[in-house]
Amino acid sequence: MFQTLKLPSPLKPLRQLAYNLKWSWTPSTQALFSHIDQDLWQTSRNNPVTVLLNASPKRLEELAQDTAFCQQVAREHESLQNYLQTQEGGLEGEAGQALEKNLAVLRERGPVAYFSAEFGLHESLPIYAGGLGVLAGDHTKSASDLNIPFVGIGLMYRSGYFEQTLDTEGQQHAEFPQRNFQEMCIQPVLNEKDQPLILDIPLPGRSLFFGIWKAQVGRSTLYLLDTQLDSNTDLDQALTSQLYGGDTSTRICQEMLLGVGGVRALQALHIEPSVYHLNEGHAAFVGVERARQMISAEPSLSFKDAITAITRSQVFTTHTPVPAGHDRFTVETIQEYMKVLFSEEQHKYFPDLIDMGLEYKDHMNSMFCMTVLALHTARACNGVSKIHGEVSRKMWQHLWPSKAVEEVPIGHITNGVHAATWTSQSFHDLFTQHIDRHWDRQLGNPEIWAKARKIPTEELWKARQTCKQELIDFARYRIQLQRKKRNEPADALAEVEGFLNPDALTIGFARRFAPYKRATLILSDPERLAAILNHPEKPVQILFAGKAHPHNREGQALLQKIYQYSRMPEFSGKIIWLENYDMAVGRHLVKGVDVWLNNPTPPQEASGTSGQKVGLNGGLNCSILDGWWDEGYTKESNGWAIGEGQLFDQKDQQNQHDANSLYTLLETKITPLFYDRDEQGIPQGWLNYSRSAMESLIAPFNTHRMVCDYLNDIYLG
Numbered sequence: 043m044f045q046t047l048k049l050p051s052p053l054k055p056l057r058q059l060a061y062n063l064k065w066s067w068t069p070s071t072q073a074l075f076s077h078i079d080q081d082l083w084q085t086s087r088n089n090p091v092t093v094l095l096n097a098s099p100k101r102l103e104e105l106a107q108d109t110a111f112c113q114q115v116a117r118e119h120e121s122l123q124n125y126l127q128t129q130e131g132g133l134e135g136e137a138g139q140a141l142e143k144n145l146a147v148l149r150e151r152g153p154v155a156y157f158s159a160e161f162g163l164h165e166s167l168p169i170y171a172g173g174l175g176v177l178a179g180d181h182t183k184s185a186s187d188l189n190i191p192f193v194g195i196g197l198m199y200r201s202g203y204f205e206q207t208l209d210t211e212g213q214q215h216a217e218f219p220q221r222n223f224q225e226m227c228i229q230p231v232l233n234e235k236d237q238p239l240i241l242d243i244p245l246p247g248r249s250l251f252f253g254i255w256k257a258q259v260g261r262s263t264l265y266l267l268d269t270q271l272d273s274n275t276d277l278d279q280a281l282t283s284q285l286y287g288g289d290t291s292t293r294i295c296q297e298m299l300l301g302v303g304g305v306r307a308l309q310a311l312h313i314e315p316s317v318y319h320l321n322e323g324h325a326a327f328v329g330v331e332r333a334r335q336m337i338s339a340e341p342s343l344s345f346k347d348a349i350t351a352i353t354r355s356q357v358f359t360t361h362t363p364v365p366a367g368h369d370r371f372t373v374e375t376i377q378e379y380m381k382v383l384f385s386e387e388q389h390k391y392f393p394d395l396i397d398m399g400l401e402y403k404d405h406m407n408s409m410f411c412m413t414v415l416a417l418h419t420a421r422a423c424n425g426v427s428k429i430h431g432e433v434s435r436k437m438w439q440h441l442w443p444s445k446a447v448e449e450v451p452i453g454h455i456t457n458g459v460h461a462a463t464w465t466s467q468s469f470h471d472l473f474t475q476h477i478d479r480h481w482d483r484q485l486g487n488p489e490i491w492a493k494a495r496k497i498p499t500e501e502l503w504k505a506r507q508t509c510k511q512e513l514i515d516f517a518r519y520r521i522q523l524q525r526k527k528r529n530e531p532a533d534a535l536a537e538v539e540g541f542l543n544p545d546a547l548t549i550g551f552a553r554r555f556a557p558y559k560r561a562t563l564i565l566s567d568p569e570r571l572a573a574i575l576n577h578p579e580k581p582v583q584i585l586f587a588g589k590a591h592p593h594n595r596e597g598q599a600l601l602q603k604i605y606q607y608s609r610m611p612e613f614s615g616k617i618i619w620l621e622n623y624d625m626a627v628g629r630h631l632v633k634g635v636d637v638w639l640n641n642p643t644p645p646q647e648a649s650g651t652s653g654q655k656v657g658l659n660g661g662l663n664c665s666i667l668d669g670w671w672d673e674g675y676t677k678e679s680n681g682w683a684i685g686e687g688q689l690f691d692q693k694d695q696q697n698q699h700d701a702n703s704l705y706t707l708l709e710t711k712i713t714p715l716f717y718d719r720d721e722q723g724i725p726q727g728w729l730n731y732s733r734s735a736m737e738s739l740i741a742p743f744n745t746h747r748m749v750c751d752y753l754n755d756i757y758l759g
Contacts, residue, residue: 047094050106055119060090063227064122064260066164067183067462069470071118078105087626089166092225126261132187133746134483144753145189152316153191154757156181157304157325159296160285161196163259165625167226168202169266171285171589172554173651174361176625177426178321180460180651184745186260187462187482190753193313195304195325197296198228198255198266203285206589206622210528212605216592218284228255228266231311240271241310243302244382245295250278252299254307265311267303286591294371294379297412301327302383305335317757320358320420323369323412329356329419330395334384337391345391349398349419357756358420360413360452361648363433364558370401370409402440414441417452422756425454426649427669433645455755456670457649458748461485461740464655466512466633468505472497485740486747494736502732503724506636506660507544513634514542517585517618524621541615546581547716549664550635550656552623555590555597558646562600564639565607566701574708575616580717582708583616584639585631587623628652633659637712640665641684641700643693657739660732664707666700670743680735682707 047057056074065071075090076083079097086092105111131141148154160175161167161182170176178194185192201218208214231254233239242249251273257264269281280288281295288296305328308315318328333348343351362368373396380395399415402408417423417438425431431454439447462482465473473481476497478490521538542548553559564571564584575582586604590597608617620627632638632655640653640663647669654670656663663681665671675683685703690696715727741747 047091049094050102052106052112053102053115055115056090056094059115059118059122060094061227061229062122062126062258062260063163063167064125064186064258065090067460068118068121069467070114071122074111074114074118077111078102086225087166087624088164089225089227091227092166095225129189131189132483133486133750134480135487137486137750138483141188141750141753144758147758148316148753149191152314153193154185154317154319155193155195155304155308155313155315156185156319156321157195157300157328158321159197159300159324161194161264162625163257163264164227167228167257168221168624169196169199169285170625171203173649174322176628177361177457177651180458180463180745181321181749182259182262182264183460183463184458184749186262188746188749188753189261190749192262193308193315194259194262194264195300195307196264196266197282197285197300198223198268199285200268200270200283201287203589204592207527208524208601208605208619208621210530212602212609212619214590214592214598214601218287223255223268228257230254231256231265239310240273241303241306243298243306245278245298246378246382248275248278250274250281250295250299250303252282252303254311265304265307267299267307269299290371290375293369294375297324297369298327298379298383301325301329302331304328305331316355318352318356319752319757320356320416322359322361323416326358326399326412326416326419329353329415330380330383332356333419334388337388338385341387345388345394349394353419353421356420357422357424358416359424359426359455360416360434361426363430363437363648364556364646369412371412373400373408373410376410414438417441422759423452424756425452426457427673428454428456429645429668429672430454430648453755455748455751456673456743457651457654458742458744458746459651459654459658460745461658464629464632465658466505466509468508469633469659472501472505476501485744486742486750488737488741491737491741494733494740497733497736499724499726499729500722502660502729506729506732509633509659510548510636511544511634513548513585513630514544516630516634517542517620520620520627521618537615541618542583542585543581546583547637547713548635549582549584549637549639550631551584551639552587552620552628552631553640553652555588555601556594557596557600558643560641560643560697560700561586561588562603563641563697563701564704565603566697567705568607570705572612574705574713575613577713580713581616582713583618585618585620585635587620587627587631589623628655632656632661635661636716637661638663638665639704640671641704642666642668643696644668644687644689651743654739654743657735657743660736662731662735664704664712674739674743676734676738680731680738682711 075093082093133141158178160170162170162176162179204216231239238253242251251271252267252269255266270279332352336348337343398418399410400408401411425434434452435447435450439450477493484490518538590601605619607613608619638653638656644666650669653663667683667687
């Protein structure tokens with residue numbers, strides 16, 4: 043069974059604080075757990091449950107006698123209780139009034155059920171791979187803050203995505219540690235006999251059994267399905283071992299579990315959603331299971347009529363314009379899995395079912411595409427930026443051949459970020475003092491962000507420098523750990539202390555190492571880059587982080603190239619590779635860098651959100667005019683655009699043009715502005731850009747605004 047926390051009486055409230063992930067965006071609560079055992083907090087990836095389970099009894103007794111600490115525990119617990127019990131939405135002013143009206147309607151109808159293959163909530167719960175998961179996590183947090191009735195459905199991966207290590211040649215090695223769920227911020231869902239609730243779905247030749255774990259995320263609840271049960275075969279237990287691991291068979295079983303199992307889990311928990319939100323095509327079997335249940339209950343109903351009925355309460359968000367990002371299976375594979383899901387009498391519906399997922403109906407070898415299935419079973423579909431909506435309509439126009447491209451029923455809601463998660467303490471304090479005491483309840487109000495223009499120069503520069511120094515301290519610590527793991531000599535460890543100049547222009551680049559992200563674009567001309575980084579009066583430094591999928595050799599080669607450059611004498615200490623990219627690395631980077639670099643091949647960036655996090659901390663963006671940046675960029679004001687949106691047919695021509703544009707920006711715009719200082723050594727022009735970025739970007743690019751758009755335009759549509 044699940045082990046229980048034994049805490050001295052004054053510290054018992056720490057249990058609820060630890061098991062509600064509200065702590066992940068509440069710095070004062072994090073400080074409590076860090077104070078219990080700083081080393082344990084750090085080595086556990088900032089995991090409060092691990093800290094409480096492993097802290098020495100003596101230390102806990104000491105803290106139970108510490109009046110100041112116990113008072114802080116009581117305050118944090120009271121704050122959480124007030125947060126959980128309030129019935130109001132999380133906005134003020136006119137936006138708050140509009141939210142209250144819509145919340146009343148949704149509460150009467152029933153909650154939103156949000157299905158996603160990954161959720162990025164915190165590094166201590168590693169069930170995410172990249173931007174899709176972090177977006178889902180931020181969506182869940184904002185739903186909580188806004189008091190929207192919301193449940194998430196995902197999978198509880200034993201090994202997560204993977205742990206990354208690099209050898210001395212820069213080759214990536216993937217490790218898959220088995221997580222101890224008992225030391226994570228999750229709890230098992232129990233049945234009426236206080237035993238773990240076990241459900242099942244049919245798969246070819248067997249039943250797949252699964253348990254359910256519950257993660258409380260503020261007011262939102264996340265249910266995570268787990269197949270590591272003795273009643274399953276070893277292969278089936280491994281289905282929830284790795285995120286995006288295994289072969290095609292693994293993938294379809296995972297998606298059956300997420301879609302079919304997710305629907306059955308909600309029913310077993312007596313949750314009746316009014317909206318089923320499919321976050322990417324991985325969850326498309328939700329519609330199939332709902333339709334199957336409907337025709338089982340009403341045999342006279344046709345499959346098409348059942349689909350029409352369930353579509354009224356189903357919505358779909360697509361996240362990628364890259365063809366490889368959409369899951370496809372052979373028709374034979376789909377028939378094999380549907381054969382055991384549907385009764386023999388219902389097999390007559392297979393032609394209609396297959397037709398709903400076929401990518402190209404007139405092709406003999408057309409594949410069954412999960413995105414196509416999701417598009418055909420949702421009443422509302424959206425991309426995640428204006429450009430992505432346009433690209434998606436063109437991409438899937440062949441599914442609606444009688445419609446013009448602009449009439450294809452795919453809209454857009456541009457992604458945002460959860461401000462409380464990604465705003466540094468320095469800028470949180472700055473906003474509280476100079477923007478509004480409750481700035482986080484007015485995130486979408488452009489009027490309050492106009493006050494960013496009046497943030498005092500000295501305070502803004504001090505906050506920026508504080509964030510950068512925190513990043514540098516973190517980076518040096520991580521690099522030394524990396525080198526120790528590789529058994530590098532003492533002088534290699536010592537030289538790290540000289541890495542990264544707190545006064546130098548600092549650029550950050552971190553993301554999944556998919557080739558279209560073009561991580562090595564800035565290395566296109568090594569001599570020109572060396573001249574920029576090693577300028578005697580205007581030095582520049584770049585921090586890289588990211589993971590390449592274990593099967594993606596091209597992405598791993600890009601990663602290795604950057605690492606090898608970082609060890610060259612002319613780039614040592616100026617190009618930095620941070621190993622094992624996760625949310626902790628991401629938080630430090632977006633808070634500390636001066637410039638966030640984003641240069642994917644256009645128009646393949648669906649949205650991108652990392653740059654939005656930088657804006658919350660006074661940083662600036664240098665990006666391709668794709669995804670969200672095409673909507674956010676204001677020329678000569680809040681950042682820089684690589685190129686002017688030009689698209690070339692030849693890949694090499696596109697790369698050459700964009701690399702030259704990037705170098706020219708660094709040489710003639712970005713670096714000169716950063717080093718143009720007044721008598722006090724402060725870059726006034728640079729800080730004006732920073733103020734403009736905060737004024738123009740925070741209000742439109744946060745998940746409170748995004749989730750309100752989903753509520754107003756899609757959930758209640």
